[in-house]
Amino acid sequence: MLFAKGKYTPRHADLWSVSTVLLALLILTPLVVVLAGLMRAGPEWSHIAGTVLRSYVGNTLLLVVTVSVLCVFMAVPAAWLLSAFEFPGRRWLEWAMVLPLAIPTYVNAFVYMHGVKESAEPMQMWIHTHWGLDAFLFSETLLRHGLLSLLMASVLYPYLYLSVRASFLVQRRGVIEAAQLLGRGPASVFFTVALPLARPAIIAGLSLIIMELINDYGAVNYFGVPTLTEGIFRTWFGLQDTASAMRLAGIMMLVVFILLLLEKAQRGRARFSEHATDTTPLAHRRLRPLAATGAIVTCLTPFFLGFLYPVQLLLRWAWMSRETFADSVMWQRMGHSLMLSMGTAVVLTLLAVLVVYALRLHASRRLETLGRLAMLGYAAPGAVVAVGVMVTFGYLDTRFAHLQLPIYLSGTLFAIGFAYLVRFFAVPTQPIKAAMTRVCGSLDEASRLLGHSPAPTLFRINLPLIKGTLISATLLVFVDILKELPLTMILRPVNFETLATLSFGLAKEGRIHECAVPSLVIILLAALGLVALNRLIRNAIT
Amino acid sequence: MKQPFFLLLFLLAGFLSSFPSQADEITVYSHRHYPSDDVLFAKFTEQSGIRVRVVKAGADELIERLRAEGDNTRADVLLTADAGRLHIAKSADLLLPLESETLTERIPEAYRDPDNTWFGFTLRARVIIYAKDRVNPNELSTYEDLADRKWRGRLLARSSSHIYNQSLLASLIAAHGEAEALNWARAVRRNLIRAPQGNDRDQMRSVARGLADVAIVNTYYLGLMHNSPDPQDRELAGRLAVFYPNQDGRGIHVNISGGGVVKASRHPEQAQKFLEFLVSEEAQKTFPQTTSEFPVLAGVELSDLQKSWGDFKADTLNLGKLGELNVTAVRLFNLSGWE
Amino acid sequence: MSTSLELVSVLKRYTPHANPAVDRVSLRVEAGELLALVGQSGSGKTTLLRLVSGLERPDAGEIRVGDEPVAGAETWVPPEKRNIGMVFQDGALFPHLTVEKNIRYGLRHLSKAACAGKIDSLLCLVGLDGFQKRYPHELSGGERQRLAVIRALAPEPKVVLLDEPFSNLDPALRRNLRGDIHRIIKELNTTAIMVTHDTDDALTVGDRVAVFKDGHIEQIGTSTEVYRNPVNGYCARLFGPANLLGNQWIRPEQMELLPAYAPETHPVVVREIRDAGRHREILVSPQEVDPEESWIIHNAELHGLKVGGTGWVRLKEDRKA
Incomplete structure (x- = not known):
């Protein structure tokens, strides 16, 4: 049916297109299963809807609003200062501002809980004794939500920083200069020209942040603020109600899709107005000492909150638990986790290559659409993907149980690997696609006409040419898998720990000092991933 | 097109999950993750010659997995850190009723299943x-x-x-x-x-x-x-x-850390021996020292810290x-x- | 070695309801012939090349190389099996391979020694001898295109397709290369189609020229035929100014200006006289055809006529049928 009409007639089908179609359908299955779950109410649904649903939704929305506001304050002024002005440390800060991205939200949650919230207790107690219990309770709620928002914003703001900065960099120099020539001071230029022009970038960055927020499980769980993701866990394992958990997952997925559509809708118009011909970057204006100090503080604050502070505290904890460094089991487990994440990352990258190349071979719109749909998993929260995969595989296991096959899908490495595929397929696919379009041009066609069939062409022309991108893409997926928590928590096979589950598990057990070591390993590797990301962005620009 | 593809999937999954099972080895699905458990299990191997392979994960995941594996499971023993999960496993018909005087004599009635499918070994x-x-x-x-x-x-x-x-x-x-x-x-x-x-x-x-x-x-x-x-x-x-x-x-209010023999176990006798070992005096006396748990066996010496808290009476509700x-x-x- | 190429009613549509990119084109290129395909960008000429090479599949029609069908209702030969060479607009040189290896890439059935000999002689042919070990980024624009051409020709393809091979070059280099490429293709006696939007390229290089518009061929013929006898206004204007006389299109240099009436002349008023360096352009408005219309005449004697004066225009001898 897929091949029925138009360019894509059945005789065009070959191994490349068939495997791409199959892969895309496989990836889409769990997502469709979750959406179908919206139709079905589990036995506990009315109970959930009557009691906790409101607080799940309310907490999620509150977090979205506060974190978005904080992110705007952290990212936008800093991005503007770094794009338009010159001050000591600018080059260094430009890069450092991105580093908080290496810190998973849940790790920052451990840090803020034990480093900040606990040290605030004396002050809270003072409030308790002097102003009474109600003032204390109010301060407690404020502190909890405030700190949770702050810790999330301080590691998520780089998404906004990156997109806004990119938009400042390509903004027409002429427009900014015209504003300056019309007698506007730097502040006025920022508010009347730069900021309005960056609006699409702000919205794009914020939607990424919101998706990450909705996806988070570790931090909200640690701070005891139940959101929709936490609700899925509680419904599934506490109430033992799979159907209701699926419905919650379906609701989340709808929310994310609506967000995605809104973002796309506003970007569609924006592209029209942002088409710049003169992309010479702005000349950096030198700041006077006082203003320069202000600029440094503006940029340094988010960097401190999102990177310096957590890293120094984790290092101190790691030092305190240094006896456990000798614990060979922990290192063994970490090695295990690294190898498995790497293996999965390599497989994902290879599959991405397969699909991208198939799309190149068949310039078919249907195939293209299918490929794009297969990338939707990246927007779906990890817990949602996990629910979808678990239900799908559970169904298959029972469906084929009568065959008495000595194998099963649920709870295997295969299941979690597949879930990573669903969730992270877009991560290697997008850069590889971009690289092939940019680097390979008509090279592979030239190769075909020189007598080489598609597979040898891929290996002799395309892959050697995009080697750098392949490595960077693999590294990016690797880091994403390494950091992933909610999906891994639900689907990981027995005896399987990733660095993320190891560190979260230790923190939940209260072994906060021991959790510092795996956390630091994650941060280190994620920083490597950022280097890869940086490379990809640079390649895309030049 | 679909059938052979799924078959391929199954083969892959099977490849990833199958491992050999030997008569002198038991596989324990455990929710407990204490390094001291490994020491204890090694002692069991030393005594009985039965090797212990431990698979660690959360109890919910372990039970889900036992369910999925059905009769094909390699697991022999399930250990959890609370009675609720053992009850879920029992309701799902995953546990084997045992007849063991050692277990019934040593464990007070409240801390084991009336149908003898699961048994607590620490409190x-x-x-x-x-x-x-x-x-x-x-x-x-x-x-x-x-x-x-x-x-x-x-x-x-x-x-x-x-x-x-x-x-x-x-x-x-x-x-x-x-x-x-x-x-x-x-x-x-x-x-x-x-x-x-x-x-x-x-x-x-x-x-x-x-x-x-x-x-x-x-x-x-x-x-x-x-x-x-x-x-x-x-x-x-x-x-x-x-x-x-x-x-x-x-x-x-007390809860237990306990276990049971998996219904589809291929080595139920060895598995039972393992559970019996866990309530032996030798094993019981280690728990207060290593994990600060209370032993189920009466008369075992507590740690100094536990002694400092005094004696207690526990709820006898099963x-x-x-x-x-x-x-x-x-x-x-x-x-x-x-x- | 060379082979003919035939397209029979070939149709290609990219989107289901849009106009076809190639609309039932039938065309025959004889063995050893070089056909220049000229048309504006977006006319579908590149698509035609991609169909011939196998990079796209036709929705209907048949393509034959020699007597062998390579695409049709029943047959499909993938591009790598067609033995058709192609020179891409940007050269499409493999940046990670040296000049030598770029050429050898298409010669995998030849022994190393045979390869080396062949590569050396081909490089000599285009004046690139000694460049064997260089990388594409170390070559100039013209050198790159020459390399692209011999890389396509090295495997001795049945047909070679050139897709705007000069479009990225400056005019002087362009004329140079145009001659070179023409010479090489002729020397190797390969059947070829060259796509271009530049009419000079087409007229100079092509044995025959085909004018392509909106997915189909408007006119096909030798350079002279196409230039001198355009079948319609589009074909006429494509190659430069043309004057409509009756239902005929007449080139400016095919007309002459007389001071007085003679048989088969048309009265005109001189509107403007311009010196364009190469030739003198005289703009006149034909009185009996349409006074608002204007004709251009090249290099005609003025016979003392001034702007505003009335003269008589007639066709030169060689244009009379």
Whole structure:
């Protein structure tokens, strides 16, 4: 049916297109299963809807609003200062501002809980004794939500920083200069020209942040603020109600899709107005000492909150638990986790290559659409993907149980690997696609006409040419898998720990000092991933 | 097109998950993750010649997996850290009833399944801890008393999503019925000085630092805190004392760490031997020292720390009942507003 | 070695309801012939090349190389099996391979020694001898295109397709290369189609020229035929100015200006006289055809006529049928 009409007639089908179609359908299955779950109410649904649903939704929305506001304050002024002005440390800060991205939200949650919230207790107690219990309770709620928002914003703001900065960099120099020539001071230029022009970038960055927020499980769980993701866990394992958990997952997925559509809708118009011909970057204006100090503080604050502070505290904890460094089991487990994440990352990258190349071979719109749909998993929260995969595989296991096959899908490495595929397929696919379009041009066609069939062409022309991108893409997926928590928590096979589950598990057990070591390993590797990301962005620009 | 593809998937999955099974080896699915367990299991191997392969994961995942594996499982023993999960495993018909005099004689009735599918080997007491400098133990009496207004703003407890709190509420349901248990959860939630956050150890730290006066926690966390690598933690632990509530009534709420033999086990005899080893005197005496858990076997010497807390009387309600009431407990928590 | 190429009613549509990119084109290129395909961008000429090479599949029609069908209702030969060479607009040189290896890439059935000999002689042919070990980025624009051409020709393809091979070069280089490429293709006696939007390229290089518009061929013929006898206004204007006389299109240099009436002349008023360097352009408005219309006449004697004066125009001898 897929091949029925138009360019894509059945005789065009070959191994490349068939495997791409199959892969895309496989990836889409769990997502469709979750959406179908919206139709079905589990036995506990009315109970959930009557009691906790409101607080799940309310907490999620509150977090979205506060974190978005904080992110705007952290990212936008800093991005503007770094794009338009010159001050000591600018080059260094430009890069450092991105580093908080290496810190998973849940790790920052451990840090803020034990480093900040606990040290605030004396002050809270003072409030308790002097102003009474109600003032204390109010301060407690404020502190909890405030700190949770702050810790999330301080590691998520780089998404906004990156997109806004990119938009400042390509903004027409002429427009900014015209504003300056019309007698506007730097502040006025920022508010009347730069900021309005960056609006699409702000919205794009914020939607990424919101998706990450909705996806988070570790931090909200640690701070005891139940959101929709936490609700899925509680419904599934506490109430033992799979159907209701699926419905919650379906609701989340709808929310994310609506967000995605809104973002796309506003970007569609924006592209029209942002088409710049003169992309010479702005000349950096030198700041006077006082203003320069202000600029440094503006940029340094988010960097401190999102990177310096957590890293120094984790290092101190790691030092305190240094006896456990000798614990060979922990290192063994970490090695295990690294190898498995790497293996999965390599497989994902290879599959991405397969699909991208198939799309190149068949310039078919249907195939293209299918490929794009297969990338939707990246927007779906990890817990949602996990629910979808678990239900799908559970169904298959029972469906084929009568065959008495000595194998099963649920709870295997295969299941979690597949879930990573669903969730992270877009991560290697997008850069590889971009690289092939940019680097390979008509090279592979030239190769075909020189007598080489598609597979040898891929290996002799395309892959050697995009080697750098392949490595960077693999590294990016690797880091994403390494950091992933909610999906891994639900689907990981027995005896399987990733660095993320190891560190979260230790923190939940209260072994906060021991959790510092795996956390630091994650941060280190994620920083490597950022280097890869940086490379990809640079390649895309030049 | 689809059939052979799925077959391929199955083959792949099977390749990833199959491993050989040998007669002198048993596979244990364990929710417990203590390094001391490995030492203990090695001792069992030394005595019996039966090797132990341990697969560690959360109890829910292990049970899900046992369900999925069905008759093909390689697992012989399931170990969990609470009775509720064992009850779920039993209800799913995953556990094998055993006839073992050793087990029935050594384990008090309340801590094993009436149908002999699962058996507890250590006890975990959920008790009240208090700050020595601010609370007179005479103020404390029962779990029920924590609902009293006098504790408003003085109490700490972790989130209701944790199985330990669910079991505690289940025991209150068993003692007083659903309506009263709900009232209790509501009142206790109102008395909490802050919305639940963190684990048991965090509650204790906050009590020690003076944020609140009492907290509901498991005793072995206090043991862990006394052995913490952080000197500050050890210092904080010194400011706390344990109170055993309900000593004039049904006794404290205890849960077990326990296990059962998997129904589809290929080595049920060896697996039974393994469980019997866990209640042997030799094994039982290690638990107080290593994990600060209480032994199920009477007469085993406790650790100095445990002795310092004094003797206690424990609830004799069969723990299987807690498993049955678990979902009800979760619902009541949701209704009560205890997050 | 060379082979003919035939397209029979070939149709290609990219989107289901849009106009076809190639609309039932039938075309025959004889063995050893070089056909220049000229048309504006977007006219579908590149698509036609991609269909011939096998990079796209036709929705209907048949393509034959020699007597062998390579695409049709029943047959499909993938591009790598067609033995058709192609020179891409940007050269499509493999940046990670040296000049030598770029050429050898298409010669995998030849022994190493045979390869080396062949590569050397081909490089000599285009004046690139000694460049064997260089990388494409170390070559100039013209050198790159020469390399692209010999890389395509090295495997001795049945047909070679050139897709705007000069479009990225400056005019002087362009004329140079145009001659070179023409010479090489002729020397190797390969059947070829060259696509271009530049009419000079087409007229100079092509044995025959085909004018392509909106997916179909408007006119096909030798350079002279196409230039001198355009079949319609589009074809006429494509190659430069043309004057409509009756239903005929007349080139400016095919007309002459007379001071007085003679048989078969048309009265005109001189509007403007311009010196364009190469030739003198005279703009006149034909009185009996349409006074608002204007004709351009090249290099005609003025016979003392001034702007505003009336003269008589007639066709030169060679244009009369």
